[in-house]
Amino acid sequence: MSSLQVNIVLASAILALVAHQLFRHNESYSPLLHGILVFGPPCLVAIYAFSFGDSPFDTFRQALITHIATLLSSIVVYRLSPWHPLARYPGPWSHAVTALVAGFWMATGNRNVHVRSLHERYGDVVRTAPNELSISDLSAIPHLWNVPRGPGMKGVSMSHTQVTMMGIQDPEEHARRRRPWNRGLNQAALKEYEGHIMNRAQLLVRRLEEQHGGTDLSKWLAYFAQDVMGDMAFGGVTELIRDGGHNNVFSVLEEGMIAAATLSQLPWLGIYLGFVPGVARKLTAMIRTMADLSIKRLERGSTTRDLFYYLNDEDLPDTPPPPPQQLADDGLLAVVAGSDTTAAALNNLFYCLLTNRATYVALQAEVDQVFRPEDDPYNAHRYQDMHYLRAVIYEVLRLYHPAAIGGQRQVPRNGHGVTAGSLYIPPGTIFFMALHALHVDPRYFTYPKEFWPERWLIHWGHFRVEDARMPAGKPQVHGDSFVHNDAAFIPFGNGINYCVGKGLAMMEMRMVVTALIHKFEIRLREGWNARQFPTQLKEYITSTRPELPVLLTPRW
Numbered sequence: 001m002s003s004l005q006v007n008i009v010l011a012s013a014i015l016a017l018v019a020h021q022l023f024r025h026n027e028s029y030s031p032l033l034h035g036i037l038v039f040g041p042p043c044l045v046a047i048y049a050f051s052f053g054d055s056p057f058d059t060f061r062q063a064l065i066t067h068i069a070t071l072l073s074s075i076v077v078y079r080l081s082p083w084h085p086l087a088r089y090p091g092p093w094s095h096a097v098t099a100l101v102a103g104f105w106m107a108t109g110n111r112n113v114h115v116r117s118l119h120e121r122y123g124d125v126v127r128t129a130p131n132e133l134s135i136s137d138l139s140a141i142p143h144l145w146n147v148p149r150g151p152g153m154k155g156v157s158m159s160h161t162q163v164t165m166m167g168i169q170d171p172e173e174h175a176r177r178r179r180p181w182n183r184g185l186n187q188a189a190l191k192e193y194e195g196h197i198m199n200r201a202q203l204l205v206r207r208l209e210e211q212h213g214g215t216d217l218s219k220w221l222a223y224f225a226q227d228v229m230g231d232m233a234f235g236g237v238t239e240l241i242r243d244g245g246h247n248n249v250f251s252v253l254e255e256g257m258i259a260a261a262t263l264s265q266l267p268w269l270g271i272y273l274g275f276v277p278g279v280a281r282k283l284t285a286m287i288r289t290m291a292d293l294s295i296k297r298l299e300r301g302s303t304t305r306d307l308f309y310y311l312n313d314e315d316l317p318d319t320p321p322p323p324p325q326q327l328a329d330d331g332l333l334a335v336v337a338g339s340d341t342t343a344a345a346l347n348n349l350f351y352c353l354l355t356n357r358a359t360y361v362a363l364q365a366e367v368d369q370v371f372r373p374e375d376d377p378y379n380a381h382r383y384q385d386m387h388y389l390r391a392v393i394y395e396v397l398r399l400y401h402p403a404a405i406g407g408q409r410q411v412p413r414n415g416h417g418v419t420a421g422s423l424y425i426p427p428g429t430i431f432f433m434a435l436h437a438l439h440v441d442p443r444y445f446t447y448p449k450e451f452w453p454e455r456w457l458i459h460w461g462h463f464r465v466e467d468a469r470m471p472a473g474k475p476q477v478h479g480d481s482f483v484h485n486d487a488a489f490i491p492f493g494n495g496i497n498y499c500v501g502k503g504l505a506m507m508e509m510r511m512v513v514t515a516l517i518h519k520f521e522i523r524l525r526e527g528w529n530a531r532q533f534p535t536q537l538k539e540y541i542t543s544t545r546p547e548l549p550v551l552l553t554p555r556w
């Protein structure tokens with residue numbers, strides 16, 4: 001090797017170490033900056049070698065190889081070193097080396113189960129990626145909700161500049177974008193939507209009455225949730241309950257979800273893929289379809305007060321309307337956050353009911369107490385006193401949380417970090433509140449992995465634990481040994497980013513469950529292996545909806 005070549009290798013290696021430090025201090029998702037840090041130093045070295053008469057192309061190739069090899073080695077060594085800010089937190093070394101491992105788990109749909117197993121092994125705070133913690137420390141969590149959102153949604157949107165409200169990291173900008181959502185989903189607005197939801201629930205019942213010989217309930221529940229969100233977000237673009245699923249514009253959602261979930265762990269990859277036409281086709285189709293629907297809704301104008309009416313500031317005539325791109329982003333968010341979550345929750349709920357006959361019978365008794373055979377079971381006002389129904393819904397949300405990746409946050413890079421109880425989270429750290437792990441933690445819930453709605457009624461003081469029915473095959477629990485910690489149940493999140501659609505979701509779930517239980521005797525199709533359902537349940541951004549074959553017999 002000539003002395004010039006030695007100089008080239010040395011210079012490239014030193015510049016790579018400098019580039020790593022620059023990148024570490026100014027973490028950015030800008031592809032331009034990444035390009036400068038990766039290709040800039042080898043270019044400088046090539047120019048230097050050229051001045052000595054060396055071929056710039058050969059030098060550039062050699063410098064680039066040295067630069068990338070040194071950069072990667074430096075990153076790996078730093079991430080595993082005791083100087084890394086997250087070095088003190090336990091976790092598998094493979095997760096500390098690269099976020100690709102977390103991306104892999106997300107792509108399998110089993111990330112939550114995996115994270116729960118990591119918490120069982122390593123404790124309440126686990127390093128799940130080089131710069132990421134998962135937190136299930138209940139004393140810390142209440143202090144963490146108002147930390148700004150993490151960068152995951154940049155990957156989902158495949159852009160570092162254009163994200164939905166859920167991806168806005170600046171708290172002030174988020175609060176501004178959230179205002180129309182708050183107006184469009186508050187109690188007064190929900191009252192206006194009741195009629196729409198009732199129409200959809202009535203149509204659902206009528207169509208189910210026609211399904212002689214059985215049907216896949218999962219499909220109908222999804223049609224219901226998607227038609228409702230189509231009404232809310234785009235002024236009624238779909239008639240899935242009426243016409244069936246062919247031409248279902250929302251099927252792109254399901255297809256794009258695996259890519260979206262994976263890229264939420266690897267935002268930089270999502271941003272790069274956004275520049276490559278044809279890659280992540282399904283995700284791009286999902287984003288484009290929702291944008292088209294928003295544009296069509298804008299062109300049609302509003303005929304009714306739906307969520308879009310508020311998102312478009314039509315209730316504030318003196319306010320200029322938001323830019324169309326913002327509406328397209330909001331429409332996409334409404335449909336992803338609002339339809340898939342509710343559909344999955346309903347599907348899981350009926351699975352739990354149909355595999356727990358005693359619970360089904362108890363719920364049916366409550367429904368029959370409130371609604372006589374000749375009554376219409378769509379009166380939302382009367383759901384308020386249906387405590388067993390609420391307990392069943394809560395129990396399903398606890399056990400099978402449908403918004404799997406809720407709760408990602410990032411401590412601002414330019415501050416002092418966040419102290420929450422005994423926990424210190426350094427600046428720049430991304431973290432998740434491990435909702436699923438909390439929901440099934442035996443420190444907070446007795447028989448945590450059992451579907452047992454009675455736990456809520458005991459907790460609310462409706463009866464004593466001694467008088468309660470236990471989960472099948474479980475010994476009777478007495479007095480103080482019953483554990484129920486409400487603070488560990490956070491299905492809709494909390495703080496400034498909590499789920500703005502909670503009221504709508506609860507109204508939809510109450511109405512559909514009450515209507516179906518009131519109108520039908522529902523059984524699982526004979527011979528169907530119910531045990532396969534939980535194994536088919538995957539969590540991407542929202543959970544999947546495995547098939548649920550049922551037989552519905554009208555009761556009256």
Ligand code: HEM
Pocket residue numbers: 165166167178181333334335337338339341342345397401402403406407408491492493494496497498499500501502504505
């Ligand atoms: C069972 C159903 C649902 C569950 C379990 C659920 C759960 C969640 C969770 C956990 C979050 C994240 C909170 C956080 O990061 O702190 C969230 C956010 C959100 N949800 Fe829901 N959700 C449901 C239904 C709905 C519905 C029907 C809508 C209606 C549009 C909706 C709209 C939203 C929106 C817009 C956000 C983002 C809020 C923000 O960024 O400020 N959700 N939801």
